[in-house]
Amino acid sequence: MSMNSADSPSAHAALGDAYEAQARSAPERLDAFWMPFTANRQFKQHSRLLASARDMHYTTVDGRQVLDGVAGLWCCNAGHGRTRIIEAVSRQIATLDFAPTFQMGHPLPFVLAERLAAIAPDPLKHVFFTNSGSESVDTALKIALAYHRARGEGQRTRLIGREKGYHGVGFGGMSVGGMVNNRKFFGPMLPGVDHLRHTLDISRNAFSRGLPKHGAELADDLERLVQLHDASTIAAVIVEPVSGSAGVVLPPEGYLKRLREICDKHGILLIFDEVITGYGRVGNAFAAQRFGVTPDMITTAKGLTNGSVPMGAVFVSNAIHDAFMQGPEGVIDLFHGYTYSGHPLACAAALATLDTYAEEKLFDKALDIGAFWEESIHALRDLPHVIDIRNFGLIGAIELAPREGKPGSRAFDVFTKCFHDKDLLIRTTGDVVALSPPLILDKSHIGQIFGRLAEAIRETA
Ligand SMILES: Cc1ncc(COP(=O)(O)O)c(C=O)c1O
Secondary structure, three states: OOOOHHHOHHHHHHHHHHHHHHHHOHHHOOOOOOOOOOOHHHHHHOOOOEEEEEEOEEEEOOOOEEEEOOHHHHOOOOOEOOHHHHHHHHHHHHHOOOOOOOOOOOHHHHHHHHHHHHHOOOOOOEEEEEOOHHHHHHHHHHHHHHHHHHOOOOOOOEEEEEOOOOOOOOHHHHHHOOOHHHOOOOOOOOOOEEEEOOOOOHHHHOOOOOOOOOOHHHHHHHHHHHHHHOHHHEEEEEEOOOEOOOOOEOOOOOHHHHHHHHHHHHOOEEEEEOOOOOOOOOOOOOHHHHHOOOOOEEEEOHHHHOOOOOOEEEEEOHHHHHHOOOOOOOOOOOOOOOOOOOOHHHHHHHHHHHHHHHHOOHHHHHHHHHHHHHHHHHOOOOOOOEEEEEEEOOEEEEEEOOEOOEOOHHHHHHHHHHHHHOOEEOEEEOOEEEEOOOOOOOHHHHHHHHHHHHHHHHHOO
């Protein structure tokens, strides 16, 4: 077969140079990209552009080394630029760039699903692939509804989320989510959704180390909703075992266990959204294992491929999966899926990521270094404006008192100061500074993160 001239090696090198030159010109070409979850006009006046990354650091377009305190966006648990992942993806794109998975297949998603099932808690041994956390959430909600219908309980249509929950931006995830700005602009939510009360209680739990002591009884809020709607109308409850986007809200001791018991009592499915807690963030593969509470489904994304190629995975219990396998064999069992479910590049990235996590024992890291992380973050409690500090696994949050009439602005100033003056990437939501570093970090990185952050908080009025 003749090689198209645009496919020749010399043409590739020239193209690579051309893309690099275009990337260098980006700071003058910011207008067309409408950035997600961003104050676009402000950003375009004071841009923050990352050019490359390796291990614990990003390099900015102007050549500064920025320490990554948030694993990109809770994604790059094995740090950046990992050779095994680069090679796996490069090899894969040269071998099989795309293959459909509707009534067809290719080897990798089968192998990957089996590898994932092996690290998931029993009995969550089936995996449905998506491309993001939002898609994983909407997939799980749809499976919950269809599962009840398949069992002859099609009247169970109600979905229960929680205040301050974040489950992505699809209509399902937005509706069960509980962050007001993510909801109020977008008209009617899904009908038949209700919310549990959130578990943040600074008045009783401020500066808790690890899980807060007070608030397990908040799980009983599900009983209130059962009294209101009747269990026979409720399909599922979805919660993040540890919520990230709403500013790191932790489950009080015993809360998740109690929620599981109430779900069991009423035949309600329990979904853990582990898009941020999955793949080692809290010191096991999944938070479900760390907390010893097994849901019926787990939604994941982000760390699945170390952030390198978009991919999500929904873990489904054997009982749920099997309920779909009762109809005629020749008929599609779940009318749901994405063109890119089980994409070859994503699968290759995920397999290499799992190998990296296993080889470097990264799922143990949050346990190994968690005490030092906890000690270090709580050393910031006497800094100006700090009203709470929360930590669990390799997650941390520092909540600042909001400025009068300008909520969120104090933490945002800390964020920009960290990035521009302290060479540290953090994340803020409202007036909470959130941290979730790559799991490859050592004690010296922890010292740098909190040293630089402390300076930035001190210097921010
Ligand atoms: C718990 C949780 N669920 C869902 C999502 C949405 O994931 P994505 O942005 O990949 O759609 C996120 C993203 O941060 C998340 O934290």
